[in-house]
Amino acid sequence: MSDKILHIIAFDIPYPPNYGGVIDVFYKLKALHRKGIGIILHCFEYPGRDRSEELNKYCKEVHYYPRLVGFNSALSFKPYIVSSRRSKDLLQNLLNDDHPILFEGLHSCYYINHPQLKNRIKIYRESNIEHRYYYNLFRVDKSPFKKLYFLLASFKLWAYQRILDHANLMLVVSAEDTQYLRDHFPKVKVEYLPSFHANDEISSKPGKGEFALYNGNIEVPENAHAVEFLINEVFSKNNYQLVVAGMNPPEYIRKLAAELQNIKLVANPPDDEMFRLIREAQVNILVTFQATGLKLKLLNTLYSGRFCLVNQPMLNGTGLDTLCHIGNSPESLSEQLDRLFNISFEKSEIDKREKLLFERFSNEKNADRLISLVFRK
Secondary structure (H helix, E strand, C coil): CCEEEEEEECCCCCCCCCHHHHHHHHHHHHHHHHHEEEEEEEEEEECCCEEEEEEEEHHEEEEEECCCHHHHHHHCCCHHHCCCCCCCHHHHCCCCCCCEEEEEEEHHCCCCCCCCCCCCEEEEECCCCCHHHHHHHHHCCHHHHHHHHHHHHHHHHHHHHHHHHCEEEEEEECCHHHHHHHHCCCCCCCEEEECCCCCCCCCCCEECCCEEECCCCCCCCHHHHHHHHHHHHHHHCCCCCCCEEECCCCHHHHHHCCCCCCEEEECCCEEEEHHHHHHHHHEEEEEECCCCCCHHHHHHHHHHHHHEECHHHCCCCCCHHCEEEEEEEEEEEHHHHHHCCCCEEEHHHHHHHHHHHHHHHCCCHHHHHHHHCCCCC
């Protein structure tokens, strides 16, 4: 397959793969590289993530472009996440050949309707229905300024999504989002293709643990809201220990956790510590209040942890319902905790996970499917 070459436009530098969107990008690169696909990677960079030699292991070429933050991008009619990711050098690099182009997220779609790319194969990789995602951020954020920004961004993203009519193919991370895009873009081929991820085998440990774990990037308002809900509505009313582990918890979450003896906050744990917590917990509890995309922390939990307790929006058409325990209210979550803390996690649970996860979420199988869809004869 050495003659098969693919441009991938990433919204961020996908290494290290330490948050949802870039996890999918990075492990997709690795899987495609193993299949012999030549990758020309284009990354937008800005402070906080450095250029990485690791990416050169999996790509024929890696190009970096500055993200154009500031008022010019903010005042554009296009969404800020799109207008700040534009580059004449990127367009020229895409025009140097006629290989297919994969646009990672709506963020990277500035040139998807460019007339000079009219005859190219263009693939949109969906990770969220973005205007829904930003509207939910508007609903849960506590800052009036940020709420206004998220609401305006949601409207712009809703209007801008029409640009996706210029895609030849959409690859979508959840069944529910697949149906949304098929309904709204009937002229475009839309296919369900789950997220790529870090797991090749199930490492869950039989037995019992002594705590529940919530993990996520707590800097994101959606996740901070979930933590606040779990502390105030569930764990303040029982004696089970909850460990909250994740990136950059805001000050109000730190204060909330400090008020209760059964809450432990682990801020910015390294990857090995995070995976240790996932494996050692008796219950990994994951709730969300917006049903968009596929939450990769759910996959990590099912590959590495014991019992997984979620609410229905966390599942969002993933087909993982049979591997999880579900509670949609504080009362039902508490009832499930009472039950799960009193039973042992058995090997039969691991066997059940292996059957479903290896069939539907195998990086190797999904790479084969991506290749067949993009490089069809």
